[in-house]
Amino acid sequence: MGGRRASSGSVGFPGPSGPSGPSGSPEVGGDLLADLVELYQDLHAYPELSFAEHRTAAEIARRAAAYGYDVTPGVGRTGVVAVLGHGEGPTVLLRADFDALPVTERTGLPYASRTEGVMHACGHDMHVTCLLGALKLLADARARWRGRIVAVFQPAEEIGEGAQAMIDDGLFERFGTPDVVLGQHVAPLPTGMVACHAGPAFAATDSLKVVMYGKGAHGSRPETSVDPVVMAAATVMRLQxxxxxxxxxGETAVVTVGSLRAGTVDNIIPDEAELRLSIRTYDEDIRTRVRAAVERIVRGEALVAGAEREPEFTALDAFPVLVNDEAAVARTMGAVAVALGDGQVVDPGPVTGSEDAGLFGTAAEAPVCYWLFGGCDPEAYATAAAAGTLDRDIPSNHSPRFAPEAAxxxxxxxxxxxxxxxxxxxxPVT
Structure with missing residues (x-):
């Protein structure tokens, strides 16, 4: 997939008759772009984990208020809602998430994380920056539209709890029910490009903690043990x-064991092993089938190993399938394609990553359009694509080397x- 770099050299941002792009849409550039890049680098340097995003939330609230929005912090614990109305018209919900991940950064950037073991490895700092930039442009161009903007800055997306927390805190009762939900996610695509799929677009996720119980012993006498390390290792292989x-x-599913922990030293066989799994699916029947298969295999391996205690299963994070409304995708991406240029909007097919942004649409009974936008240098992307090394050479979300091209x-x-x-x-009426 090719692409061109989005322009970063346009000047200024529009007022009612200010500069705009080929589509007539407001452009980001000049002083505003420089300010947004500085904001992005600051947010990147000071990442905060889910429901602990106090510094980030305060900066969001400060900037949105300065742009003229009515700001309410503390929605769904650490979420922020910014509202701007201008005459009668639709209510449009614009969503960005802002929590970071427990990842040690390895980008080598001068603005790399200053918090040990925490990193914006999924690009949520970029989401905040882009939504704030859009809010500034929309506020300055308000003579060109009518309605209400409800900007939702959501916490705790990474643990699948932030969207529901804001809904449960009366999001729609307090700020109005939207006519559409719009959101975006930075991805390892060339800058200047957007990717959006209609229908089931982001997978459902079921995250599980599994504890398998054995019988500990001295490492020199494995015959006196029921080794949970071997039990867990066999389980991991069988789960494949x-x-x-x-x-x-014809269906899609992913089963990943992201963590296996057992024991403390080399010469002690421990009593138990813990696995953490992520299951991704798009279809509810497949979701049920895969979950049942995982449990059957875990229990079976424990039985074969001679475990005297049943494994324990604990549900962790859960995300529903995010379904993009077909009509909303066609309408939204038509406008985005005009703004970005010919060939810059593509259909990536269903994405196996997961998102809780769709909960806003479900709760409001409103159409959702959620898309990916590029954060990778187009030349580096083209080189890797030509060599067939995209998966190896282009860091993806959740990698300790994930680093979008800022401007x-x-x-x-x-x-x-x-x-x-x-x-x-x-x-506006003319």
């Missing part, structure tokens, strides 16, 4: 057959979000 042997070829990615994200919002907001 779930997708290849139990999921129909071009900001430009792409702000442009896409602004164009999308303007498409849904009402037009």
């Amino acid at each position: 057959t779930v997708v290849s042997r139990e999921v129909p070829a 071009p990615a900001v430009t792409t994200g702000v442009t896409a979000m602004t164009a999308a919002a303007l498409e849904w907001l009402g037009r």
Whole structure:
């Protein structure tokens, strides 16, 4: 997939008759772009984990208020809602998340994380920056639209709890029910590009903790033990057959064991082992089938190993399938394509990552359009694509080396979000 770098050299931002791009949409550039890049680098340097995003939330609230929005902090614990109305018209919800991950950064950037073991490895700092940039452009161009903007800055996306926390805190009762939900996520695509799929677009996730119980012993006498390390290792290998042997070829599922912990030293066989799994699916029947297969295999390996105690299963994070409304995708991406240029909007197919942004649409009974935007240098992407090494050479979300190209990615994200919002907001009467 090719692409061009989004322009980062346009000047200024529009007032009612200020500069705009080829589509007539406001452009980000000049002093605003420089300010947004500085904000992005600051947010990146000071990441905060889920429901602990106090510094980030305070900066969001300060900036949104300065742009003229009515700001309410503390929605869903650490969430922020910024509202701007201008005449009668639709209510458009614009969403960004802002929590970080427990990852040690290895980008080598001068603005790398200053918090040990915590990193914006999924790009949520970029999401905040782009939404704030769009809010600034939309506020300055309010003569061109009618309606209400409800900007939702959501905490705790990484643990699948933030969207529901804001909904449970009366999001729609307090700020109005939206006519559409719009959101975006930076991805390892070329800057200047946007990718959006209609229908089931982001997978459901079921995260599990599994504890397998054995019988500890001295490492020199394994015959006196029921070794949970061997039990867990056999389980991990057997779980690899779930997708290849139990999921129909036309369906999609992913089973990943992301953590296996057992023991403390080399010469002691421990009593137990803990596995943490992530299951990704799009279809509810497949979701049920895969979960049942995982439990059957875990219990079976424990039985074969002679475990005297049943394994324990604990549900952790859970995300529903995010379904993009087909009509909303067509309308929104049509506007984004005009803003970014020919060939810059593509359909990536279903994405196996997960998102809780769809909960806003479900709770409001409103259409959702959620898309990816590029954060990768186009030349580096093209080189890796030509060599067939995209998976190896282009760091993806959750990698300790994930580092979007700051100015071009900001430009792409702000442009896409602004164009999308303007498409849904009402037009002034002329």
